[in-house]
Amino acid sequence: MSHYSRVLVTGGCGFIGSHFIKKILEREHVSVLNIDVLTYAGNTGNLSTHTDAWGDRYTHVVENICNVSEIENLVATFDPEVVIHFAAESHVDRSYFDAYDFIKTNIEGTRVILEAVRKHNPRTRFIHISTDEIYGDVEEGEHSVEVHPMKPSNLYAASKAGADQLVQAFTRTHTFPAIIVRGSNNYGTHQYPEKLIPMTITSLLGDRKISVHGNGGHQRSWLHVQDFCAAILLIMDTAEGGTIWNVSGDSRTNLQVIQAIADVLELPLTDRIVHVPDRPGADLRYAPSSDKLQKNLGWSRSFSFDDSIPAIVAWYIENKDWWTDVQSKEEFISHFKKQAAGEWL
Numbered sequence: 438m439s440h441y442s443r444v445l446v447t448g449g450c451g452f453i454g455s456h457f458i459k460k461i462l463e464r465e466h467v468s469v470l471n472i473d474v475l476t477y478a479g480n481t482g483n484l485s486t487h488t489d490a491w492g493d494r495y496t497h498v499v500e501n502i503c504n505v506s507e508i509e510n511l512v513a514t515f516d517p518e519v520v521i522h523f524a525a526e527s528h529v530d531r532s533y534f535d536a537y538d539f540i541k542t543n544i545e546g547t548r549v550i551l552e553a554v555r556k557h558n559p560r561t562r563f564i565h566i567s568t569d570e571i572y573g574d575v576e577e578g579e580h581s582v583e584v585h586p587m588k589p590s591n592l593y594a595a596s597k598a599g600a601d602q603l604v605q606a607f608t609r610t611h612t613f614p615a616i617i618v619r620g621s622n623n624y625g626t627h628q629y630p631e632k633l634i635p636m637t638i639t640s641l642l643g644d645r646k647i648s649v650h651g652n653g654g655h656q657r658s659w660l661h662v663q664d665f666c667a668a669i670l671l672i673m674d675t676a677e678g679g680t681i682w683n684v685s686g687d688s689r690t691n692l693q694v695i696q697a698i699a700d701v702l703e704l705p706l707t708d709r710i711v712h713v714p715d716r717p718g719a720d721l722r723y724a725p726s727s728d729k730l731q732k733n734l735g736w737s738r739s740f741s742f743d744d745s746i747p748a749i750v751a752w753y754i755e756n757k758d759w760w761t762d763v764q765s766k767e768e769f770i771s772h773f774k775k776q777a778a779g780e781w782l
């Protein structure tokens with residue numbers, strides 16, 4: 438375990454960031470400053486069960502990472518030893534309707550936080566959270582490795598590829614040894630219910646049909662959020678500056694994911710699925726390899742998809758208030774209508 442004690446997290450009220458904060462604050466010498474502006478995806482309820490126990494080891498500041506002067510002030514005051522940069526517009530489907538916030542937050546926001554941290558202390562450990570979507574479509578039988586070129590297909594992926602390249606350029610130009618972590622599709626508790634797994638569970642528990650893009654044969658690498666957070670911690674503790682790491686899970690098609698959930702719930706899928714038009718330019722297959730992480734840093738997963746999915750389904754059953762609250766908000770309702778109908782452009 439590392440000695441780092443002051444950890445700045447961006448986007449810590451979102452799905453992955455909130456799991457990461459819970460995990461790192463298990464280390465009793467650590468304090469976290471969480472900068473999260475609370476977009477529709479940010480939810481303080483993801484952390485509220487823990488904040489009393491953390492006391493003054495945890496601070497949340499509601500701020501936009503694009504606000505240069507405020508971000509510079511916060512970095513200078515908190516003086517972080519490590520920055521874990523999660524904040525992003527992360528929901529691919531939304532980038533089909535309006536990409537402005539994706540470009541602004543994911544690229545300009547990343548530049549602002551990089552610049553503020555580099556200027557304050559260029560020896561700060563900076564971990565940028567990227568995605569396997571930057572590699573684009575991967576042929577059957579092939580796997581993406583860290584040296585492969587970026588070929589993003591959608592505007593979310595393009596904005597994340599832009600951020601990833603900015604981080605690499607900062608590392609080279611400014612001798613600022615940032616680290617990039619490219620995760621695959623995460624799943625777990627507290628995931629915004631537009632995403633495939635919570636959307637399927639909550640639809641099956643209610644009376645909604647499940648919208649499947651195209652034929653549902655798209656393959657993704659499904660990674661338990663706890664495994665992803667453990668990988669980020671391991672990389673934070675042990676990786677050399679200036680390195681890039683894929684983190685991946687189990688390959689499943691969208692239809693296989695939906696079937697696995699229906700099996701756990703013991704519900705038939707007959708008449709529950711609607712095939713809607715596929716997203717234009719949708720990638721059919723992502724297949725990142727985490728061989729480098731396993732061989733060099735000794736990472737291994739604790740969760741397989743099949744063994745862990747029943748507990749995830751159980752969490753959504755037991756925490757209906759969490760997702761019905763999210764689903765009652767206008768930001769969910771207005772977007773979900775278009776997503777569910779497959780009305781992309």
Ligand SMILES: NC(=O)c1ccc[n+]([C@@H]2O[C@H](COP(=O)([O-])OP(=O)(O)OC[C@H]3O[C@@H](n4cnc5c(N)ncnc54)[C@H](O)[C@@H]3O)[C@@H](O)[C@H]2O)c1
Pocket residue numbers: 447448449450451452453454472473474475476477478479480500501502503522523524525526527528542546566567568569597619620621622623624629
């Ligand atoms: N979810 C996945 O499967 C996955 C996979 C690989 C990589 N990632 C990456 O991991 C990171 C976290 O993903 P997630 O699923 O937790 O996302 P999320 O959408 O659930 O959370 C994003 C958080 O960032 C905050 N935020 C957004 N714009 C902001 C801004 N301008 N200023 C400050 N805060 C802002 C939001 O309020 C929210 O709390 C993202 O960078 C995403 O690209 C996600």
